[in-house]
Amino acid sequence: MQCAESLRVQAYFDREVDAVSATEIERHTQHCSECRALLEDIGSTRTTLRRKIPYVAAPPALRAQILRALDLESAADQGAQTVTPVATAPVAPKPRPAARPVHAPRWGGRAFWTGAFSGMGGAALAAALAFFLVVPVVMNPLPDDLVSAHVRSLMPDHLIDVVSTDKHTVKPWFAGHTDVSPVVADFEAQGYKLIGGRADYIDHYRSAVVVYQHGSHFINVFTWGGAERRLPANTTRSGYHMAFWQEGDIQYCAVSDTSWDEMLGLVRLMREQA
Ligand SMILES: [Zn+2]
Incomplete structure (x- = not known):
């Protein structure tokens, strides 16, 4: 049977009670394990929703x-009867x-x-x-996971684990740090400068991320070995474009806020290289 205070506990969580009730409920949850569990449960549900579901503006x-x-x-x-x-x-x-x-x-x-x-x-x-x-x-949480990882990478000191413009340095580094061995190539002549690599955790894989600089933009190319899963279609979330493709049993996703044309230019080069 549910504790009689459970409704008030939910109202407390939603900040819908006055200060006196809030104090009563806080005191109650100190000795009612059921209501304590309820608070933790709705708290973690809120956290999950905020983390997993991006803000989407309605058209x-x-x-x-x-x-x-x-x-x-x-x-x-x-005109109908008044109902609270x-x-x-x-x-x-x-x-x-x-x-x-x-x-x-x-x-x-x-x-x-x-x-x-x-x-x-x-x-x-x-x-x-x-x-x-x-x-x-x-x-399909994958696009959101990728955008989150991309945004996280842009925070200070997160972009690159192995700093190198040399594919012969970056590729062996992945072997010890990730589950996949992706295409690593420099395309500086075409405007996409290889600046390094990073390990990231995507879709339950230790993903290898090849990082390119294009003008003032960074392009993260995530790779992981989830060949059994169908890839999402190319998409844009929160202003970041995502282009997906697959080579053999390795799946790729390039993420950047550069234009679609510019990003697809890199995708084309990488596919030719493969
Ligand atoms: Zn209770």
Whole structure:
């Protein structure tokens, strides 16, 4: 049986209680292991969500559509009996007004979105949107892991483990530090200067990262041996382009904030080298 304080503990976590209640709950969790575990659980869930799910801005058209749906919702509520909204309680879909034309659900079409959300209350609408926006991202964490690793590498002293412009130094270094032996070549003549290598942990592999400088931009080329997994399509996250390809049983991903053309130029050179 759940502790009677568990709801208040969740409200405390969301900073929805006053100072007196907060003190009571803090005292309670000191001797209630169940509520302590609950706090830890929702804390780690929040941490995971913040780490794994990037901030994605809704397209303006979707935003406008949601606001319109909420307007309709509040207009429908006015005149009806006043109900105090409870944010955490699930909101049952209301029956669709008979006068509104019923469209066949169609993915991606306006009819689907308006149809799907027209009968929902605000909280259910928000939950449903979170589901639709979050699910595709959660299902393939690789691009986000790569962008995180790229951004981390740009912090002071993180970019390069072995500083060298010589492929004969970089390639043997990988042998002792990573699980793969990727293409390492200098393309300085073509504008992509090899500046070194790094070991990084990607997709459960000790990934070898070859680092190039192109003008003022860095291009990290991550490699790992996950040949059994299908690679994601080329994509852009948080302003960083990612180009994926595979040579034999080694998978590659170049990440950079340089332009697509410039980055694909390096990809072409590396593929020719392989
Ligand atoms: Zn308790």
